[in-house]
Amino acid sequence: MDTADGIAAGAPGGARPRKRAVRRAQSASMADVARLAGVSSQTVSRVSNGYSGVAEETRRQVLAAMKELGYRPNSAARALKSGEFRTIGVITFGLSSTGNVRTLEAIAVSAAQEGYAVTLLPVAVPTQDEVRGAFSRLSELAVDAVIVIQEVHLLDEATLSLPPHIQVVVADSDAGDRFTVVDTDQAGGARTAVRHLLDLGHHTVWHLAGPEESYAAQRRADAWRAELTAAGREVPAVVRGDWSAESGYRAGLGLADEPDCTAVFAANDQMALGLLRALAERGRKVPDDVSVIGFDDIAEAGSFLPPLTTVHQDFAEVGRLCVEGVLHRMRHGGAEHGTTLVPTTFVVRESTAPPPAARRPRP
Template structure:
C-alpha cells in the first residue's frame, strides 16, 4: 500500500520514453515503480513515505524534469501561500527596507512575495495594480503607499484578499502598521529645545505625504505647547537635492540655529548647503534628521537622527495580514512601532565651540 506506511519500493519499471516537457505524475509513478498517490504525497511534502521510496520518486522527477503543479495544489488547499506587495517607490530608504523586511518575514512563515511596483502614484496606477491582482495567485496584499490613493471608488478588491497598509492613517478602513511619526518628531524637537535653542525650524517632506504631514504637525504642536515661536515651514521632496536648495534658504537666515529635517537624505543636502554658506554644524546650526539610514553615522558631522525600525514594520505587516487570513473577523486598527533618538554630533547647544 502507498498510504501512511509504504511497502519497500519495487524496482523502477522502465517503459516508453517521456518528453521532459510533458512528463506527468503518472509518468513519474511509472518510472519510480510506485502509485500516483505516493508521487502526490512526496510532491506535497507529506510524512509517512519511507526515505528510500521518497528518494526514488525524487530521482524519477529529476530524470523526467517533472515539476509539481503548485497552482493546482494551491487551488486544492484554497491558498497560494503568496503575499502581494504594492508600492509606488523603490527609491526611498523606507520603502526598500520595509519591503526587504516583508520578504524576510514572509519567507520565515513559508510565504513568497509578489511585487507590484507602480510607475507613478496615481489612482489609475493603483486601480491597475488591483486589477492585475485578479490575475495573480496571491492570498493577501500589503500596500506601502499614501492611503488617499486607495480611496478611488472604482478600485475593486479581489474577492477574499485581505489588505494591510503601511504608512497610513486609515485604521478605520484598513489594518495599518506604521512608525510612530509624531512621537519621533516630538522627541527631536524637544531635544533641540532642551539644548537651549529658542525655536526649531523644519525642513518638511512633500505636501501629499502622510508621513511628512504627521512629522510637521508634531513639530508645530511641540513648539506651540512649549510657548515657542513657529518659524515658516520649508518644504522639500525627500531628496538630498531638495535639502540642498532648502538649506541655502535656511543658511541665509541668521536667526536659524536649529533644524529638524523630515528625513536623512534632505539632511545630507542641508549639511552641504550650510557648509558652503559658512554656517558650521553644530556650532552655528544644529541639525536632526529622521530615518537613521545606514550612512547617517558617516555624514560630516555624524547625524543625530530619529531611528525607524523598518524591520519591525515589515514583520508586523506580515504578522497582521496572516492574522487576517486566519481570522476574517479581525477588526481594523493601527499598530505604531516606537522610534528612538540616536544622538551623534550634529546637534549641540547654540554657540557651542
C-alpha cells in the first residue's frame, strides 16, 4: 500500500519519470552542463579537454554538473572540431623484453599526464612485412602520432607508408638521421661497467651479449670491445645470448669452464641471472672467483644471490621524452630529427670484487 501510494503521488504512470531521467542524462549537452554549473560553455570545454587555466573550484563545479547530468564529452566530435584525436599509437616489437614493457608503461603514464590515450600495435614477428603492416594500420586508426619501441634493424623509411599528418619518435634505435630518436646511453653504460671491472684489477672482461639483431646489444658490445682495446687488454670472443635467463645459463656453463675468466659483463640482468646459476652449479663463486655485472637494474636485481652490480636504465625518462618529443613534433612540424640520450647510473652491489690473484696474500 505504501509503495503503491508513493508511485501514485510522486510518479504518475509508474516508472516513466525514471525513463525520462535516463533519456535526459543521455542527451545532456555542454550547454546543459554550463547552465547547471553557472559557467560558460567554453569553460566546460576547457575542463572536459583537461586544459589548465581553470580555477579549481570552478573545475569541481563543472565536474559535479557533468556527473549529475551524466554528461560524457564526445571525443569524436572534439576530434572533428580540433583536428586531434588526442591519441598516440605505440608500435612495439614484443612485450617479453623488460626494456620494452617498462618503456611502454612510462609512455602510457606520460601520455595520460598530457591528456592523451595510447593505442598499442604490437609486432608479433619482427619482420619487415610486419613493420610495414603496423605502419599501414595507422592510417585506419584515430591516432595523432606514433612512438616506435624498436630494438631490431627493421625500420627502413624507404619502405614505410606513413599518413602525412603522423609524427614519429623512435625509442631504442640508431635512426637519428631519419627519425627523432630517444634512447638510453647504451655505450656510456657499457664502458662504465667494463672500466669498473678493470679498475678492480681484472686483466680482461668477458662479454655475454644480446642477440645480433638488437641495436642495444650491438652498442653495448661495441662499447665493451672499445673500452678493452683502449686499455690495451685482450678482447675475448663474444658469448651470445637472447636476453633470457635460460640463454644466460647456457652461456654461463661454457664461461665457467674458462679458467682465465674472472669477470663477465652481461648485456642484461636476466642473462646475468642465468649466468649466476651456471657459475654456482660449476662451483665458481661470485664474486670470489668471478665478478658479474648486468644491465637494466630490474626490480629484482638487488635480490639476486649475490645482489647484482648493474647499469641502471631510466625507462621512465625515456618514455617521458618520447611523449614530449612526439608532442613537440605535432606542434612544431618542422622540427629537425636528432637523438636524445638518457644517461645511465652505475649501481655497485655485491657481485663484483678484485680478482682472486689480487686478493692472495703476499708471501
